Amino acid sequence: MTMRLIRTAMAVAVAVLAAALPALAKDSEAQFKSVEAKHFTKAEGVELSPEFADYLYAELRAELTKAKLFGQVIGEGEVVDAADAPASIIIDGNITEYKKGNAVKDALVGFTAGWRSLKVDTTIKRRSDQSVIVSPQIHVRASPRWKDKVLAKEAAHQIVKELKQALKDKGASK
Amino acid sequence: MAQRGITEAKMVSHRTARVQAGVLLACGLMALNVRANDPKPTPDNTIHVELSELVKPQSFARALKFWVADVTDRSGNAQPMLVLKARNGIFLDRTPAEITKEGLTNCLKSADMLAVDRDSADFILTVYLFRFGLRDSSGMDYFGKVELAVMVKNPKTGKSQQVAAAGTSIANVALRKKNLQKNVLENINTAFGDALRNLLRGEKLRDAVTALDVPAADKTPAARTAPAAAETPAVQE
Numbered sequence: 001m002t003m004r005l006i007r008t009a010m011a012v013a014v015a016v017l018a019a020a021l022p023a024l025a026k027d028s029e030a031q032f033k034s035v036e037a038k039h040f041t042k043a044e045g046v047e048l049s050p051e052f053a054d055y056l057y058a059e060l061r062a063e064l065t066k067a068k069l070f071g072q073v074i075g076e077g078e079v080v081d082a083a084d085a086p087a088s089i090i091i092d093g094n095i096t097e098y099k100k101g102n103a104v105k106d107a108l109v110g111f112t113a114g115w116r117s118l119k120v121d122t123t124i125k126r127r128s129d130q131s132v133i134v135s136p137q138i139h140v141r142a143s144p145r146w147k148d149k150v151l152a153k154e155a156a157h158q159i160v161k162e163l164k165q166a167l168k169d170k171g172a173s174k
Numbered sequence: 175m176a177q178r179g180i181t182e183a184k185m186v187s188h189r190t191a192r193v194q195a196g197v198l199l200a201c202g203l204m205a206l207n208v209r210a211n212d213p214k215p216t217p218d219n220t221i222h223v224e225l226s227e228l229v230k231p232q233s234f235a236r237a238l239k240f241w242v243a244d245v246t247d248r249s250g251n252a253q254p255m256l257v258l259k260a261r262n263g264i265f266l267d268r269t270p271a272e273i274t275k276e277g278l279t280n281c282l283k284s285a286d287m288l289a290v291d292r293d294s295a296d297f298i299l300t301v302y303l304f305r306f307g308l309r310d311s312s313g314m315d316y317f318g319k320v321e322l323a324v325m326v327k328n329p330k331t332g333k334s335q336q337v338a339a340a341g342t343s344i345a346n347v348a349l350r351k352k353n354l355q356k357n358v359l360e361n362i363n364t365a366f367g368d369a370l371r372n373l374l375r376g377e378k379l380r381d382a383v384t385a386l387d388v389p390a391a392d393k394t395p396a397a398r399t400a401p402a403a404a405e406t407p408a409v410q411e
Contacts, residue, residue, distance in 0.1 A: 051309065051310065054309075054319065054340075054342065055309075055311065055312070055317055057342060058317055058319070058342035058343065058344050059344055061342065061344075062343075062344035074371075074375075075340075075341065075368055075371060075372040075376075076372070077372070077376050077377045077378055078371065078372060078375045078376055078377070079232050079375055079376070079377055079380060146312075146313075147312050147313055149310070149311060149312035149313075150312045150313075150314070152312065153312050153314065153315075
């Protein structure tokens with residue numbers, strides 16, 4: 001009797017897994033034909049090198065490729081076929097604030113005091129009609145003992161995370 | 175007592191001299207070591223950068239032929255073939271200018287957009303290379319960057335426009351030398367392909383070509399329409 005129960009439970013588990021697999025596979029499929037990341041602009045007073053914007057752009061593209069949400073991650077200013085435009089998105093942003101942190105404060109006080117801080121306003125819009133899909137505000141912090149480019153890496157990761165969440169929410173609401 | 179004091183003082187002086195000599199020797203050896211550690215290209219630390227997949231250029235309104243005239247390295251890098259200095263160095267097997275010329279030519283040839291010679295070309299491309307290789311990163315990965323500017327010239331009209339393009343890539347750091355070399359090669363390959371893609375499929379090239387392309391057939395009607403437009407108001411008057 002117990003064995004039969006175990007077998008039934010196992011069969012149910014296998015059936016549930018088999019039903020869930022196509023759904024999982026569908027999630028991993030590319031939802032958009034292409035995505036274009038642009039170089040983020042800097043607000044007045046933000047003291048960051050042009051190299052930082054370059055690095056953020058590269059990290060963002062790397063994260064977008066990793067996300068597997070897009071058929072193609074294209075470079076800035078590349079042409080897209082008109083037919084693919086409705087299924088293509090553009091990621092643009094503006095670095096609104098950068099605080100370089102204080103190493104002494106970090107060493108003496110600790111508890112994230114004196115950490116570097118970066119705020120980025122991001123806009124993710126559809127290429128065809130320029131309608132905004134989501135516009136997350138990203139705030140990342142890191143120890144001043146690390147390079148400022150660590151912030152770019154973390155910011156890129158956050159942007160893609162927010163984008164994934166937004167697309168998931170939109171998909172669920174449909 | 176005084177004699178003893180002098181003897182002790184002498185001993186201290188000798189010891190100091192020995193320490194000084196030791197420090198000097200160590201400094202000299204370190205300097206020699208640094209000079210000896212300057213990486214040299216060998217078959218083991220040389221990589222061959224080549225496009226893994228040829229970039230298909232965008233299509234234009236009419237079939238155009240391009241000619242890659244020259245690639246000039248403007249990076250100002252004294253060692254353009256040295257990609258990474260750490261861990262006995264990683265070198266390129268050819269200069270970045272040669273790699274770029276070959277890559278660009280192959281891409282154009284694959285799409286039948288390469289002119290057979292300079293005279294038959296609709297546009298002549300002169301490439302200026304500003305960056306080719308690794309750049310400063312966060313330390314958690316490698317940041318590859320290729321940056322170039324191309325002077326697109328219409329030999330018939332003599333007019334030209336500059337088109338900038340850049341390619342970037344991020345690759346993971348590696349501990350083993352073999353993996354390090356593989357990751358760096360992959361990184362530069364991707365950045366290079368990305369830069370060529372950015373150039374050949376870019377809106378900037380499309381705009382430049384559209385602005386500069388004045389085929390002989392189009393010139394005559396343009397010249398004819400001008401007097402016609404001037405005549406129209408006269409008729410109205």
